[in-house]
Amino acid sequence: MTVDLIVHAGQLTACAEAARATPGTAFVLDHLGKPPIASGAHAHARWRAAIAPLAGCHNVVAKLSGLLTEAGSGSGPDSIRPYVDTALELFGPERLMLGSDWPVCELVTTYAGALAALDACLADLPPHERSAVSAGTAIRTYALEVGS
Numbered sequence: 001m002t003v004d005l006i007v008h009a010g011q012l013t014a015c016a017e018a019a020r021a022t023p024g025t026a027f028v029l030d031h032l033g034k035p036p037i038a039s040g041a042h043a044h045a046r047w048r049a050a051i052a053p054l055a056g057c058h059n060v061v062a063k064l065s066g067l068l069t070e071a072g073s074g075s076g077p078d079s080i081r082p083y084v085d086t087a088l089e090l091f092g093p094e095r096l097m098l099g100s101d102w103p104v105c106e107l108v109t110t111y112a113g114a115l116a117a118l119d120a121c122l123a124d125l126p127p128h129e130r131s132a133v134s135a136g137t138a139i140r141t142y143a144l145e146v147g148s
Contacts, residue, residue, distance in 0.1 A: 005029045005030060006030045013050060025059060028063055029060060031063065032062055033054075038070060044082055051090065067080040073108050076117055084121040094132050094137060097138040
């Protein structure tokens with residue numbers, strides 16, 4: 001069983017406690033815990049401190065989704081890059097997966113725009129790491145069968 005965590009940044013501590021208490025359960029943190037991106041740079045440090053213990057739980061992977069929604073209208077890759085970079089540092093590409101937040105993302109951008117912003121943030125990753133984030137982690141985590 002895989003449990004998706006759809007929570008806000010203030011609930012990340014409780015999520016880490018749950019993950020530590022149930023090491024045989026796989027958890028997926030959706031939207032990186034909805035970091036308060038629109039609140040400015042000081043919010044990043046608080047979010048990082050809250051997500052780090054959860055990232056330390058090896059039964060947790062995170063979904064790169066919903067970040068432009070949290071950043072607000074008119075935002076782009078530069079506004080979400082610090083959060084993507086932190087997620088890469090804390091979880092590593094083998095424990096991250098892409099998501100679009102569709103249709104909610106359309107409040108601030110198109111589906112294509114949401115994916116393009118994430119793609120821009122991941123552009124410098126080597127191919128094997130990009131492959132992990134774009135498909136490998138999801139395939140492994142959700143035990144998806146992929147045709148040839």
